[in-house]
Amino acid sequence: MGKTLIKKPVGKLGILLPGMGAVATTFIAGVVAANKGIASPTGALTQMGRIRIGKRTKVNKPLIKDVIPIQDLKKVAFGGWDLYKDNVYEAAMNAKVLDEATLKKLKPQLSKIKPMKAVFDKAYVSKLDGKHVKKGKDKMDLAKQLMRDIKKFQKDNKCNRLVMVWCGSTEKYIKEGKVHQTIESLEEGMRNNHKDIPPSMIYAYAAIKMGVPYANGAPNLSCDIPALVQLSIQTGTPICGKDFKTGQTLMKTILAPGLKARALGIDGWFSTNILGNRDGEVLDDPKNFKTKEVSKLGVLEEILEPKLYPDLYGNFYHKVRINYYPPRGDNKEGWDNIDIFGWMGYPMQIKIDFLCRDSILAAPIVLDLALFLDAAKRSGMSGIQEWLSFYLKSPQAKKGLTPQHDIFKQLSKLENTIRHIAGKDLITHLGLDYYEE
Numbered sequence: 247m248g249k250t251l252i253k254k255p256v257g258k259l260g261i262l263l264p265g266m267g268a269v270a271t272t273f274i275a276g277v278v279a280a281n282k283g284i285a286s287p288t289g290a291l292t293q294m295g296r297i298r299i300g301k302r303t304k305v306n307k308p309l310i311k312d313v314i315p316i317q318d319l320k321k322v323a324f325g326g327w328d329l330y331k332d333n334v335y336e337a338a339m340n341a342k343v344l345d346e347a348t349l350k351k352l353k354p355q356l357s358k359i360k361p362m363k364a365v366f367d368k369a370y371v372s373k374l375d376g377k378h379v380k381k382g383k384d385k386m387d388l389a390k391q392l393m394r395d396i397k398k399f400q401k402d403n404k405c406n407r408l409v410m411v412w413c414g415s416t417e418k419y420i421k422e423g424k425v426h427q428t429i430e431s432l433e434e435g436m437r438n439n440h441k442d443i444p445p446s447m448i449y450a451y452a453a454i455k456m457g458v459p460y461a462n463g464a465p466n467l468s469c470d471i472p473a474l475v476q477l478s479i480q481t482g483t484p485i486c487g488k489d490f491k492t493g494q495t496l497m498k499t500i501l502a503p504g505l506k507a508r509a510l511g512i513d514g515w516f517s518t519n520i521l522g523n524r525d526g527e528v529l530d531d532p533k534n535f536k537t538k539e540v541s542k543l544g545v546l547e548e549i550l551e552p553k554l555y556p557d558l559y560g561n562f563y564h565k566v567r568i569n570y571y572p573p574r575g576d577n578k579e580g581w582d583n584i585d586i587f588g589w590m591g592y593p594m595q596i597k598i599d600f601l602c603r604d605s606i607l608a609a610p611i612v613l614d615l616a617l618f619l620d621a622a623k624r625s626g627m628s629g630i631q632e633w634l635s636f637y638l639k640s641p642q643a644k645k646g647l648t649p650q651h652d653i654f655k656q657l658s659k660l661e662n663t664i665r666h667i668a669g670k671d672l673i674t675h676l677g678l679d680y681y682e683e
């Protein structure tokens with residue numbers, strides 16, 4: 247047993263959300279509903295998850311929030327930015343994730359939350375056209391305006407601490423380049439309006455510069471560049487990304503490690519889905535879909551390691567499709583066809599038809615990321631928080647480290663990090679000591 251690293255949360259936590267669409271409004275509505283006692287925060291480990299502490303000779307599985315102090319949901323304030331003016335109640339009504347009767351019960355709280363003017367540029371998300379947008383002489387000027395918003399929000403809402411979770415649209419695909427390498431080159435690029443610095447990077451810069459923990463829920467680069475990693479270490483800021491791991495990829499990272507664990511072969515994995523919300527519309531543009539595709543494709547490569555297992559996965563074919571289909575709204579349907587083979591090469595097939603709800607799966611991830619990042623900050627941690635890979639499709643990792651996609655390894659890492667923060671013994675699952683006299 248070691249020393250507890252974490253300080254107790256004092257006062258209020260402000261959760262800032264760039265992008266107040268389906269995911270962000272469903273998240274806020276769920277927290278308000280939980281505080282009113284009319285819905286449970288299902289899916290959030292910070293609220294409902296338990297963790298084993300100590301040996302299996304005793305049953306000791308307390309709630310995670312009793313092992314490390316997690317911010318009380320009653321002491322949270324919400325803010326954010328969007329290029330549409332709608333308040334959170336109106337935006338949630340438009341998103342149509344939650345039913346009208348439930349939203350009406352939450353109207354007094356939700357309609358008070360109004361987005362601040364966004365840093366937005368159509369060049370990165372061509373399908374959107376809102377007018378609630380900041381003007382500035384260059385990208386650095388826009389970042390400074392965001393920092394002023396953050397300070398004002400903190401003061402107006404009397405928050406002791408803040409975190410930011412990007413819930414904005416997926417921007418067009420941008421490759422990491424020279425401008426992203428150092429803090430100096432990034433700042434210089436911001437002053438010169440460099441085209442490879444999209445709005446999500448400007449928000450990330452503003453947050454990290456101010457020491458506000460930052461998570462990226464979309465697959466665009468945002469904080470996943472060397473310059474912002476350096477800045478996060480310099481300012482003592484925990485960061486993580488990219489892309490919430492919700493429907494199809496969640497299934498993939500549950501199933502693929504299982505098949506591999508039993509040395510079953512895979513010839514092909516075809517994933518397709520229909521989706522009719524605004525996210526689906528944005529992803530209908532090939533430039534934006536490319537960003538998502540890269541994020542979704544990397545998962546199986548890392549889990550299956552075809553180079554190390556050429557006989558089992560050397561020829562596997564992986565295809566991912568997203569089809570915009572308005573009638574389904576946020577209720578996505580995802581199909582997977584997996585061609586596998588077993589003993590003596592005999593083929594078999596697995597079919598998955600997941601009728602999921604995108605934002606219902608994403609909302610608890612926003613909550614956990616916000617509260618765990620805040621816990622990391624109170625524990626003196628900074629830079630990339632790999633232990634939060636559990637929640638992400640394309641986990642950010644230090645250069646030279648392969649990211650961990652297998653959900654069971656990710657869970658182990660998350661649990662051991664919680665034990666580490668709490669000063670409890672880590673659990674290796676070796677268990678030989680139980681059999682030693």
Ligand SMILES: NC(=O)c1ccc[n+]([C@@H]2O[C@H](COP(=O)([O-])OP(=O)(O)OC[C@H]3O[C@@H](n4cnc5c(N)ncnc54)[C@H](O)[C@@H]3O)[C@@H](O)[C@H]2O)c1
Binds near residue numbers: 371412464465
């Ligand atoms: N729901 C899921 O299961 C899931 C899973 C993984 C990732 N994501 C990602 O989360 C993000 C949000 O998803 P959603 O379903 O809420 O989408 P959405 O379209 O309903 O909401 C996104 C919001 O961001 C706003 N926005 C775009 N650019 C902005 C900017 N620069 N500044 C401020 N606001 C901006 C849009 O106006 C919109 O209101 C998307 O990038 C999506 O790809 C969602």
